[in-house]
Amino acid sequence: MEVRRTVPIKLEVTDSDADLLHETIQQFLDAANYVVDEAYDGEWAETRKTVLHEQTYDELRDRTELHSNHVQSARDRAVDALKSTVATWSKGEYASLPTFTTPFCEYNQRNATFFDGHATLSTVDGRVTVEYVLPDESRETPHSNYLLNDEFETTGATLHYRSGSFYLHVRIKATVDAPDLPENGTVFGVDLGIENLAVTSTGSFWSGDELNHWRTEYVKRRESLQECGTRWAHENIQAVGRKETGRFDQYLHRVASELVDEAVHAGCTTIAFEDLTDIRERMPNAREFHEWAFHRLYDYVEYKATTCGITVEQVNPQYTSQRCSTCGFTHEDNRHGESFSCHSCGYENHADYNAAKNIGLTLLRNQTGDEGGAPVGVRLNSGMLTTNGVGPVPDSVRVGIHAESSPV
Numbered sequence: 540m541e542v543r544r545t546v547p548i549k550l551e552v553t554d555s556d557a558d559l560l561h562e563t564i565q566q567f568l569d570a571a572n573y574v575v576d577e578a579y580d581g582e583w584a585e586t587r588k589t590v591l592h593e594q595t596y597d598e599l600r601d602r603t604e605l606h607s608n609h610v611q612s613a614r615d616r617a618v619d620a621l622k623s624t625v626a627t628w629s630k631g632e633y634a635s636l637p638t639f640t641t642p643f644c645e646y647n648q649r650n651a652t653f654f655d656g657h658a659t660l661s662t663v664d665g666r667v668t669v670e671y672v673l674p675d676e677s678r679e680t681p682h683s684n685y686l687l688n689d690e691f692e693t694t695g696a697t698l699h700y701r702s703g704s705f706y707l708h709v710r711i712k713a714t715v716d717a718p719d720l721p722e723n724g725t726v727f728g729v730d731l732g733i734e735n736l737a738v739t740s741t742g743s744f745w746s747g748d749e750l751n752h753w754r755t756e757y758v759k760r761r762e763s764l765q766e767c768g769t770r771w772a773h774e775n776i777q778a779v780g781r782k783e784t785g786r787f788d789q790y791l792h793r794v795a796s797e798l799v800d801e802a803v804h805a806g807c808t809t810i811a812f813e814d815l816t817d818i819r820e821r822m823p824n825a826r827e828f829h830e831w832a833f834h835r836l837y838d839y840v841e842y843k844a845t846t847c848g849i850t851v852e853q854v855n856p857q858y859t860s861q862r863c864s865t866c867g868f869t870h871e872d873n874r875h876g877e878s879f880s881c882h883s884c885g886y887e888n889h890a891d892y893n894a895a896k897n898i899g900l901t902l903l904r905n906q907t908g909d910e911g912g913a914p915v916g917v918r919l920n921s922g923m924l925t926t927n928g929v930g931p932v933p934d935s936v937r938v939g940i941h942a943e944s945s946p947v
């Protein structure tokens with residue numbers, strides 16, 4: 540049985556090496572964007588790797604100073620993104636062509652070498668050495684569990700740059716006998732909303748009142764200033780806007796911190812959110828502001844969680860509010876505003892809490908395919924929820940979950 544993990548590591552890089560990594564990332568993104576351009580013929584996009592290889596490889600080797608494996612990885616990333624665009628087009632829906640702007644670059648065993656405390660990475664001008672900034676080793680961390688564990692083999696990594704630092708998300712794998720599986724982690728489900736900004740599968744609620752109140756006050760002030768129409772009023776609107784944004788930001792930071800602390804405390808390895816794409820369309824009362832706040836909160840959680848070795852993922856939100864987290868029965872009548880009451884098994888609870896558990900369960904189902912190292916359950920305030928029901932997790936479930944077929 541194969542176990543795969545991704546371990547995020549912050550890097551320490553000298554200024555001159557940082558310049559080389561930035562340039563490598565830029566050329567990598569340019570290469571991926573070039574492949575997208577070449578794939579698009581004005582009407583449809585080519586998604587076959589072999590065809591795009593013929594079409595772009597030599598040209599990219601000429602145009603860039605990238606390692607050959609970077610050229611191939613950039614093409615593969617472009618192909619993956621194009622496939623999802625083409626899938627959307629096939630349904631007759633609109634999707635823009637993918638563009639790569641978020642700084643990242645792929646590494647594998649041929650253009651990087653991974654050691655216990657550092658790695659060497661190919662750049663546009665030779666290799667550089669990056670030092671790992673590892674957390675305190677007295678604590679059990681993903682680093683001590685996997686990275687420094689000889690049984691795990693490093694297969695590759697993605698280099699990221701964000702908030703002024705480089706990070707290497709190192710992919711590792713091990714082949715283990717099923718009974719020797721390292722203890723699997725658990726999922727922490729988070730439901731986002733307007734009344735309650737966030738509700739977790741562990742039963743914690745963060746009310747949206749504070750944000751909504753500030754927002755209403757801000758809109759009122761802005762409107763009264765707009766009525767003035769003077770230049771002074773206009774400048775004042777901008778100042779008020781900046782101040783409010785800072786205030787919202789600070790609040791979202793605090794919620795993100797508390798949320799991640801709770802996930803850490805509960806021993807969770809993955810935090811699951813609903814997919815944020817189109818979230819506003821799914822929430823009739825959501826404003827642009829809410830959408831902004833959800834994305835901010837997600838980004839902050841992802842950032843903080845990553846530094847704690849917790850991965851954050853988004854899952855398909857379909858039926859999370861109508862589905863019973865206890866028996867799986869799904870019906871729109873199960874939910875009435877804030878209360879959830881299952882018409883099949885009689886389970887009753889706060890609708891957002893039920894949704895948070897479902898979000899965790901959806902991730903669990905997604906990961907229980909052939910990935911041996913999938914999490915075993917969704918963390919509740921007491922006990923654990925598995926795809927087979929609530930309760931102490933029986934050993935058979937711990938070892939390799941088989942997702943029940945979804946009743947939906």
Ligand SMILES: [Zn+2]
Nearest residue numbers: 863866881884
């Ligand atoms: Zn039920």
